[in-house]
Amino acid sequence: MNTPGLLGTLVLFFLLVTVQGPRLSDWFFPSKCxxxxENCExxxxxxxxxxxxxxxxxxxxxFSCGKKCIDPQQDICKLPKDSGPCMAYFIRWWYSKENNTCYSFVYGGCLGNNNNFQTQAICQDACQKPRS
Incomplete structure (x- = not known):
């Protein structure tokens, strides 16, 4: 077996996957949801x-009580609070990575982002890290 040839091929393969970014790496290593x-209301x-x-x-x-478009490589819990442009009045919960805490906010009912949970418990289950 030609070990240096195999090693070189593997190195080139991983460089190709890394340089080509998420598209090619998803083809070889599909990202997961x-x-x-959660216990949705x-x-x-x-x-x-x-x-x-x-x-x-x-x-x-x-995710979070319905089907949503999610970038599996993005940390949803790092997204900022986003009420969206609509004018409805829904009390929702978002996670602050900085404070490791879920806070309530008013969601307008459309757009926004996925850092948006029905309850504090769902927010905590999704994002909150145990305190050490």
């Missing part, structure tokens, strides 16, 4: 389906 089991409207797919860098994942 976040695993989160209600099921939310699905924002993606087979008929309404997600943008190419995102996956349709069951």
């Amino acid at each position: 976040p695993r989160l089991r 209600f099921r939310e409207r699905d924002l993606c389906t087979k008929v309404k797919p997600c943008p190419s860098n995102q996956k349709c994942c069951v």
Whole structure:
């Protein structure tokens, strides 16, 4: 067996995957949706389906009480609070990575981002790290 040749091939393969970015690496190592089991107060409207797919860098994942487009390589819990442009009045919860705490906020009912949870408990399950 030609070990130096095999090693060189492996190094080139990993360099190619790294340089090509998420597109190629997802083909070889598919990204997974976040695993989160939550007790939802209600099921939310699905924002993606087979008929309404997600943008190419995102996956349709069951997350936070409904199907949502999520970038599996992005940390949802690092996203800022975003009420969205609509004017509804929904009390929701967002996670502050800086304070390791979930806070309530008013969600307008559309757009915003995925750092947006129905309850404090769901927010904590998804994002909060145990205090050491």
